Amino acid sequence: VIMPHNIYLHSALVKSRDIDRKNKNEVKEANKYYFIEATIALFISFLINVFVVAVFAEAFYGKTNNDMNQKCNETGLLPKELFPHNNETLQVDIYKGGIVLGCIFGPAALYIWAIGILAAGQSSTMTGTYAGQFVMEGFLNLRWSRFARVLLTRSIAITPTLLVAIFQDVQHLTGMNDFLNVLQSMQLPFALIPILTFTSLTS
Template sequence: MINLFVTTVFAKGFYGTKEAGSIGLENAGQYLQKKFGGGLFPILYIWGVGLLAAGQSSTITGTYAGQFIMGGFLNLRLKKWVRSLITRSFAIVPTIIVALFFDRSDSALDTLNEWLNVLQSVQIPFALVPLLTLVSKEQVMGVFKIGTNTQIVTWMVAALLIIINGYLLLDFFSSEIRGLLLGSFVSAAIAIYASFIIYLILRGSEFATRLFSEIRKRFS
């Protein structure tokens, strides 16, 4: 919800303006203060608190999820504090290294942020598709398996998210990639990536299997 508010405020304030291309992590608060003013609650500090809350939410939930998943899948039989230290280090240590040693100039931080967004966009299908596949299987979820109507809605939402992120990826790479050879390599990688996502959906989803089976029956 916080991320939605952040995106909405920036879209309202800066979309289509000449300042949009120069706004980054370093000066976003100042631009918001200039655009929307201060008053009783200065927007600069509201932005700072919101950004901190969003970062804390992402970091804490991601760290806990990684801890529980790694502890369960790897069956780590260690003391709780040792298990927590190991699993959380996979999330925290790379962040600390980047914060300490990465180039801290405005342009470098903005570039890093852009590539992190690209990485998240690439990874989203590999989180959504397995999740929806597992919660749709009775042998995994038992009585907590989601119903057919819920499956339809969730798969439609997942497809919409994947399409939106795919469009953003294409837009990003089309502006960043130069040269025929590199462009051909990226195009081939995107084709393989899209094919693998389709394979995951068709291979693991009971709903997709039933849907394509019904389509074949109707047209055979």
């Protein structure tokens, strides 16, 4: 959810726009459209997150493990021993969340959830790749071919993912996801301070 590298990606996209930066009117007009563009994107993202929270609240609030066992047994989607047979409050993670949605809203919800998770992963990987490309070109002053940049950044991005997929069970992915979100939130100052410093320079 929290991706500090997107700060560099957004800045690089703005920098790539072809405007006369010595003309104050052009810069002012460009900033207006940048603001509109970012506002629309963030608003759509906000709506999607509201819908996700609303659906999850409807599916999970007040449910117990026994409730979910009964519901999933009716649909035949429940893997063995996924939820214990007790009246404790239902606890879900990324894996269980998809199963629960499928049990309550039908199999289509299960596939929609899976496609959403896949799309989120692809989006995160692509933004990380582009941000890494801009950082290499700017801070490190590297001018590699597109093939070399894609090969390096994709390899760096996919290697840990492959290792996790091979050696970890699917039930442990939520803990890793939570850890990564905490880690990236701690990295926000290290992304914000340099870019604010550089963009505040007068020359």
